Amino acid sequence: MLNQKARPKSTRPAEQATTDFHGAKVSMGGITSGASIKKLREEARGCRACDLWRNATQTVFGEGAAKPTIIFVGEQPGDREDLAGSPFVGPAGKLFDEALVEAGINRSEVYVTNTVKHFKWVPAERGKRRIHKKPRADEIQACRPWLDAELKAIKPKVLVCLGATAAQALFGRSFSVTRQRGVLVDSPLAPKALATVHPSSILRAPDANARRDQMAKFVADLKRVARLARGGAGNRKKA
Numbered sequence: 001m002l003n004q005k006a007r008p009k010s011t012r013p014a015e016q017a018t019t020d021f022h023g024a025k026v027s028m029g030g031i032t033s034g035a036s037i038k039k040l041r042e043e044a045r046g047c048r049a050c051d052l053w054r055n056a057t058q059t060v061f062g063e064g065a066a067k068p069t070i071i072f073v074g075e076q077p078g079d080r081e082d083l084a085g086s087p088f089v090g091p092a093g094k095l096f097d098e099a100l101v102e103a104g105i106n107r108s109e110v111y112v113t114n115t116v117k118h119f120k121w122v123p124a125e126r127g128k129r130r131i132h133k134k135p136r137a138d139e140i141q142a143c144r145p146w147l148d149a150e151l152k153a154i155k156p157k158v159l160v161c162l163g164a165t166a167a168q169a170l171f172g173r174s175f176s177v178t179r180q181r182g183v184l185v186d187s188p189l190a191p192k193a194l195a196t197v198h199p200s201s202i203l204r205a206p207d208a209n210a211r212r213d214q215m216a217k218f219v220a221d222l223k224r225v226a227r228l229a230r231g232g233a234g235n236r237k238k239a
């Protein structure tokens with residue numbers, strides 16, 4: 001049974017104007033050019049640019065400081081985020097919070113968002129759990145105008161992709177997080193741009209030692225992000 005709970009009313013339903021966006025028909029009528037994050041969040045509530053809204057509770061838009069230096073971009077909201085309406089508040093979000101604290105980054109001073117703004121899931125074979133499903137390329141493309149609008153509104157100094165979905169959406173399909181994590185990427189989207197792992201990959205570590213090791217590397221990447229945000233070179237790997 002699909003989740004029918006708290007479905008938001010469409011502010012701009014499917015009949016809104018469509019345009020061709022990298023080959024995908026994307027509903028653009030709901031996005032006001034140059035709008036503030038507050039306005040964009042309201043507009044995104046009724047987004048029907050792809051079908052993911054049908055099984056999701058609500059649009060999970062980005063959240064954070066009014067004038068952040070750093071923007072973090074994840075993949076898509078998970079089960080908890082879908083219910084809460086906020087990004088990175090579930091298990092991966094808790095791990096992300098711990099890593100931010102260790103790296104000396106205050107979450108209230110950054111902006112956190114996702115590549116795709118609706119939770120994509122399939123029912124568990126047994127029980128009621130909703131299992132995360134990776135978004136398809138056309139769903140990522142359909143959602144892209146929201147991310148572009150967020151980047152335009154925020155103009156971050158440092159753009160950080162968390163995991164391959166965000167990194168490949170923003171830096172190109174051939175981007176490899178394994179090979180290029182922590183490396184500055186030339187991007188028109190921000191003066192400093194880089195990717196690191198998705199925090200959920202650390203939750204999937206096979207044992208406590210591997211998890212400790214992966215967390216230490218993640219924190220090291222975030223410390224570099226903090227130095228870049230302060231105007232430093234980050235003291236590590238250059239493109």
Ligand code: URA
Nearest residue numbers: 074075076077087088
């Ligand atoms: N994973 C993500 O990519 N984003 C969230 O908001 C939560 C988990």
